[in-house]
Amino acid sequence: MNLKTELNGTVMVVIVREERLDAHNSEELKAEINRLFDSGTKDLLVDLKEVRFIDSSGLGVLVSGFKNAATHQGSIKLCSLQTQVKSMFELTRLHRVFDIYQTMDEALESY
Amino acid sequence: MKNNIDIQITVPNQTRYLSLVGRIGENMARELDNVPGDRETLGHHINVVLTEALVNAIKHASASAPDNQVQIRINVRDKELVIRVYDNGQGFDLDLVPANGCPDPLNERGRGIFIIRSLMDSVEYKKANGGNVLEMKKKLG
Numbered sequence: 001m002n003l004k005t006e007l008n009g010t011v012m013v014v015i016v017r018e019e020r021l022d023a024h025n026s027e028e029l030k031a032e033i034n035r036l037f038d039s040g041t042k043d044l045l046v047d048l049k050e051v052r053f054i055d056s057s058g059l060g061v062l063v064s065g066f067k068n069a070a071t072h073q074g075s076i077k078l079c080s081l082q083t084q085v086k087s088m089f090e091l092t093r094l095h096r097v098f099d100i101y102q103t104m105d106e107a108l109e110s111y
Numbered sequence: 112m113k114n115n116i117d118i119q120i121t122v123p124n125q126t127r128y129l130s131l132v133g134r135i136g137e138n139m140a141r142e143l144d145n146v147p148g149d150r151e152t153l154g155h156h157i158n159v160v161l162t163e164a165l166v167n168a169i170k171h172a173s174a175s176a177p178d179n180q181v182q183i184r185i186n187v188r189d190k191e192l193v194i195r196v197y198d199n200g201q202g203f204d205l206d207l208v209p210a211n212g213c214p215d216p217l218n219e220r221g222r223g224i225f226i227i228r229s230l231m232d233s234v235e236y237k238k239a240n241g242g243n244v245l246e247m248k249k250k251l252g
């Protein structure tokens with residue numbers, strides 16, 4: 001899975017550089033999120049700009065990250081959701097769980 | 112012109128084929144005639160349903176036999192879409208999945224069947240051809 005991780009101020013940004021986030025590749029994102037929180041990251045931002053498709057496994061991995069953030073007294077936020085990805089969050093009501101921002105800049109300003 | 116499409120796909124029961132199968136369904140949606148509404152959305156929904164059903168077949172039904180294959184049949188007759196995903200594993204009990212209501216948002220699993228039910232009109236899981244089939248139907252208009 002193609003992930004780009006970069007520190008922006010105090011926020012760790014993970015950019016998912018895949019067209020799909022599904023049962024085939026989402027465990028790799030889970031492992032990266034776990035690794036970041038385990039190594040001391042507090043605030044994590046996941047950029048989904050390049051993701052055109054997400055399934056229940058991809059959503060589940062982000063929920064796992066949400067719970068992991070809480071365990072570490074940290075936070076996880078999402079940004080740059082494409083229309084079809086956003087529709088999956090709405091279908092499963094997960095848009096009420098996550099802080100979701102239209103752009104990375106907006107998300108970074110929220111910290 | 113009435114739609115009359117029958118696509119049969121057989122792939123190894125591995126998640127690497129999710130994208131291929133999903134894209135076939137999505138591309139098919141763009142070719143349909145006399146379908147009201149946004150065809151891009153319909154294509155996305157078919158992609159999602161195929162992905163969820165295939166993962167279900169791979170993970171829950173055929174996990175004990177990694178060399179097995181999964182068969183998918185996509186059928187459109189006029190204004191009805193039927194997607195069937197066959198597996199030859201132990202199967203699962205669809206009745207154990209709550210029929211209504213969204214799963215707890217903090218559950219990491221258990222959204223697949225909910226998503227399929229939300230996007231299709233009917234979902235059945237039954238015995239077929241010595242194995243099982245997840246049969247999902249949707250009226251197109």
